[in-house]
Amino acid sequence: MTIHTKICDLLGVEHPVLLAGMGGVSYAEVCAAVSAAGGFGSLGMAGLSPRFIADQMARVKDLTDKPFGVDLLTAQPETLTASVEVIIKGGAKAFIAGLGVPVAIISELKQAGVVVMCMAGNVRHAVKAAEAGCDVIIAQGTEGGGHTGSVASVALWPQCVDAVDIPVIAAGGLFDGRGLAAALAFGCAGVWMGTRFIASLEAHAGQPYKDAIVGMSESDTVISKVFTGKTLRAIVNDSNRDFDNSTAKPFVMQVAESVQLNRLGPIAGVVDDVTHEWRPLCRAGARCHGPGGLTMRGLAIAALLLAMPALAAPKQLGPVFADFGAFVPIASDLVIPKGLKLRHIYDVTAAAKRGERNDALETAARFINSHVAAGVPEADIALALVVHGPAIQDLLRPAPFAARKAGAANASADAVAALLKHNVRIIVCGQSADAQGIAKADLLPGVEMAISASSAHAVLQAEGYTLNPF
Numbered sequence: 001m002t003i004h005t006k007i008c009d010l011l012g013v014e015h016p017v018l019l020a021g022m023g024g025v026s027y028a029e030v031c032a033a034v035s036a037a038g039g040f041g042s043l044g045m046a047g048l049s050p051r052f053i054a055d056q057m058a059r060v061k062d063l064t065d066k067p068f069g070v071d072l073l074t075a076q077p078e079t080l081t082a083s084v085e086v087i088i089k090g091g092a093k094a095f096i097a098g099l100g101v102p103v104a105i106i107s108e109l110k111q112a113g114v115v116v117m118c119m120a121g122n123v124r125h126a127v128k129a130a131e132a133g134c135d136v137i138i139a140q141g142t143e144g145g146g147h148t149g150s151v152a153s154v155a156l157w158p159q160c161v162d163a164v165d166i167p168v169i170a171a172g173g174l175f176d177g178r179g180l181a182a183a184l185a186f187g188c189a190g191v192w193m194g195t196r197f198i199a200s201l202e203a204h205a206g207q208p209y210k211d212a213i214v215g216m217s218e219s220d221t222v223i224s225k226v227f228t229g230k231t232l233r234a235i236v237n238d239s240n241r242d243f244d245n246s247t248a249k250p251f252v253m254q255v256a257e258s259v260q261l262n263r264l265g266p267i268a269g270v271v272d273d274v275t276h277e278w279r280p281l282c283r284a285g286a287r288c289h290g291p292g293g294l295t296m297r298g299l300a301i302a303a304l305l306l307a308m309p310a311l312a313a314p315k316q317l318g319p320v321f322a323d324f325g326a327f328v329p330i331a332s333d334l335v336i337p338k339g340l341k342l343r344h345i346y347d348v349t350a351a352a353k354r355g356e357r358n359d360a361l362e363t364a365a366r367f368i369n370s371h372v373a374a375g376v377p378e379a380d381i382a383l384a385l386v387v388h389g390p391a392i393q394d395l396l397r398p399a400p401f402a403a404r405k406a407g408a409a410n411a412s413a414d415a416v417a418a419l420l421k422h423n424v425r426i427i428v429c430g431q432s433a434d435a436q437g438i439a440k441a442d443l444l445p446g447v448e449m450a451i452s453a454s455s456a457h458a459v460l461q462a463e464g465y466t467l468n469p470f
Contacts, residue, residue, distance in 0.1 A: 003180070006167045007040075007136065007189040010115060011093055012067045014038030016190030017180065018138075018169060019197055021071020021096050022146060023047065027204035028056045030197055032063035042069040042096055047076060050086045057090035067093035069117070074100030075230070075251050075316055077326055081105060088112040096138070098147060099230060099251075101125070103323050106133045117169070121149020123159045130164040137164055138192045143173030145195040148223065148233050154186070161187035227263055229254030239263045250329040250373050251316055320372050320422060324357065324415055325365025329373060336376055343382040343465040345457065351390035352412055354405070358394040360385055361415040364424055378422070384460050385419075388429035388453040392438055395428060400442040413444060420446040427460075429453035 005016045019026060019034040021042035031041035043060065045053045053070065060068050070092045072080055080097075084105050087095055094115040095102070101118055102109075109116050110133065117136040118129035126137045139160040141153025149156075153172040160168045170183035171192035180191050197203055199210040212235055223233045224240035225248035234240060239258075248254055257263075317326050336342075344367070352358040364383050372378050387395060393404060394412040401410040416426060427448045433439070440449045450456040457467065 005189040011040050013040045018192045020192050020194030022194045025198055025203050025205050028059035030202040031068050032060045033202040035066035035068045036064040042071045044071050046073040050083045053083055054086045054090055069094035069096050071096040073098050074102050084108055101129045101132045103132050122151050123163050126160040127163050130166055136167050138169045138171050141172030144171050145233050147230050157186040157188055227258050253329045320368050321365040324362055325369045327366045327370035341380050344468040345460050345465045346385045346468050348385050348387045348391045349389035352394050355411055357415050358412045364419055384425040386427050386453050386456045388432035392428050392433055395443050395447050397444055416444050427456045
């Protein structure tokens with residue numbers, strides 16, 4: 001008898017078995033093979049260009065008429081936003097997000113009929129994804145390969161099932177029907193399998209990697225941040241054996257370092273050297289051949305070269321503000337002395353474009369995110385926004401804002417609340433507000449009103465703040 005669950009109906013598949021979107025491995029051939037067999041194939045396209053993703057999607061459709069998905073990392077926001085149109089036009093049935101909730105693109109995907117799925121390593125992440133509008137949670141226990149969390153699968157799965165009202169897919173340590181049976185018993189609607197498929201003929205991986213997967217034991221993996229700055233389970237090798245996780249850099253910087261030092265190759269059991277003959281290889285999931293036959297090093301180098309445009313300067317969110325204030329991590333030559341208090345004023349006059357967040361709020365959040373990520377304690381950062389002119393209208397409560405903007409919602413309100421929660425002062429020029437007919441009661445909670453912008457600047461500078469020219 002065929003096992004049929006909610007996920008089968010939602011994705012239009014026969015079996016509740018989903019291929020994990022493994023970067024560098026889940027390319028068109030294995031994705032199409034899983035979908036053609038009645039499961040749900042996923043393309044692992046993290047770090048790759050929209051054009052490459054479009055080519056892979058087209059290749060899948062050449063191989064099968066069954067539904068499939070595309071998997072990207074929320075930690076690379078530029079890749080997400082740049083690829084949305086491609087994913088929709090390419091006919092993906094689902095979009096899968098790893099390393100964060102894809103808040104910025106959920107609405108657009110759902111309006112186009114794309115099912116939005118989100119990886120979660122703990123219950124809090126699952127709840128956040130569900131509240132943001134995701135359709136499916138993939139609860140991955142720490143046993144999972146690749147990027148993974150710290151909560152065991154059997155503890156995570158049932159808690160996620162109980163915490164959200166949308167289907168939960170089990171992931172982490174699964175490799176056969178017994179795992180599927182266990183996942184269903186915990187209340188999950190299916191399974192998300194990755195490592196099990198690496199050794200398949202269709203997987204975009206060299207034979208040394210496949211041999212390593214088949215030959216390893218249950219104790220031959222370790223979780224380390226050496227490869228990407230995020231916790232990642234891989235086969236034990238020289239790179240991760242003795243790495244101190246506390247020294248890991250932010251995501252983009254650690255990935256760039258791993259590319260430079262070829263750490264990503266040893267994950268796949270790379271042993272061969274590379275010559276100039278390898279450079280043009282590996283297009284759209286093709287096999288890589290060279291003087292020694294099929295090797296994984298050529299595959300890894302080619303994949304990294306394809307990924308370099310996205311790795312060059314992608315922005316990241318957090319660690320303070322997860323939904324705005326994206327920044328590029330920089331290895332700065334300017335040393336910020338320990339204990340130095342960074343007190344800055346931003347003078348804000350320009351209003352946001354209709355339906356958009358005020359740029360000054362992004363700037364403030366970016367300053368805090370980037371400096372905290374670089375090791376500056378949040379307590380050592382004090383920011384103030386002195387607001388006058390048209391920008392004051394972006395600080396209005398819902399009713400007065402809607403009255404002035406033809407019923408529109410204030411797109412800056414959530415960011416204002418978030419900044420205030422983290423002790424950013426937002427001070428309105430009373431003279432400018434009065435000229436626009438704006439009273440203190442019209443302002444969002446927590447926004448201050450000064451006699452004038454000049455008085456606000458005077459007081460703040462007397463308190464040690466400096467005026468930021470940007």
